[in-house]
Structures are given as structure tokens and as C-alpha cells.
Amino acid sequence: DAGVIQSPRHEVTEMGQEVTLRCKPISGHNSLFWYRQTMMRGLELLIYFNNNVPIDDSGMPEDRFSAKMPNASFSTLKIQPSEPRDSAVYFCASSPEVMNTEAFFGQGTRLTVV
């Protein structure tokens, strides 16, 4: 398996533009997580899905952020409109529904909003 695949790896956009981050989890994993990493706040959970259903989105900063998982092999995180404070590394991770198994992370998307 190729692991968790995120795209794009880097994104530079202007304030006010819409940004869409994409994630393909590992086949067979039924949990998917979106994290945001910044120097100030560390690794924050934004939202997670079990069996394609959003379970907890309390970490989503505000209404400008939305996430979907239309099927078991694809998820998106959208920011509309983007702001400079959204600049961060966004990680997608997936895991099977077993406690003693780690979450597998994608390479991350480095987002810069200018």
C-alpha cells in the first residue's frame, strides 16, 4: 500500500481564495483524521470520520472550514475564504478501528496564505 496520500504537498494562495486539501486514506482503514500543525498550537485535531461519517468536528476553527468524506477512499478539507492565520501544515491520518494500532500519517500539505 502506498500509505496515506495527500495533495497538494504545498499550496500558496491569496487571502480570500478557496483552498481544497485532499486525502486518500489507506485501504481498509475506517477512521480518518485531519490535523493542523502550527508552531504556536502544535498538532490540533480538526475533525475525524468513522466509516465516512463525521464524528467530531469541534476542532474546526470556524465556519470557513469544512470537511467531507464522500467515500472510504477520499476526503477533502476546504477553507473558504482563506486567511493568513490559516497558514499551517495540514495532516491527514488514517487507522483501522483497533486501539493498539497507530494512526498512519500522510506527508502533509503546507499551506501558505498571503
Add this chain to the structure above:
Amino acid sequence: AQKITQTQPGMFVQEKEAVTLDCTYDTSDPSYGLFWYKQPSSGEMIFLIYQGSYDQQNATEGRYSLNFQKARKSANLVISASQLGDSAMYFCAMRDSGNTPLVFGKGTRLSVIA
């Protein structure tokens, strides 16, 4: 609610020496898993080691071992025979069931000196 505390923002260690990175946790769930990840400067999240709350023995993986003290709620990572390539950020994390997300500490930046 789960909480992970890493009190060492940065650590230095001489090459070939051992180093301990501290992690304390808090949870009301009797069943949980503890994880350590490494994040080198390239940015990817690399899983290192896992310890289950019911495991009788401390986990080991090559040069990594986890000093698990359940009563003290600590899960310190020990790296033996440090190498220059061990220089990275190290994150402690936990989850209390298979389909819940990992909760991360703030991380410890380890620098290995030749």
C-alpha cells in the same frame, strides 16, 4: 478528557549516549494506548513505539524503549545509543479506543551533538 504533557521543549544529547524524553498523561478510561512519533525536519510523522495500558512489560523497538509507569501516569521514551539522525521533534500521544483520534503533546525537540 485525555491530556498529554511533555514538559521538555528541547533536549540535547551527546552522540552514543542514552536520552529520556518525558511524557505524562491523564485519562479516566482504564483502557488506552500510548504512542510515540518522530518528526524530522522533513516534516513526516514517523511512528516509533506503542504501549497498551494493560501490557505487563515495557515496549521496546530496537533502540527505542518506553518506560511505562502506570501509577504515575508516565510513558517516557528512552533512546539508547543516540545517533545524529535522531535529531527531530518527538511527540507523545494517546487514544482510549480504536476509533478515536490520537491526542498529542506539544513535543520535545531533540538535538544530538557529535
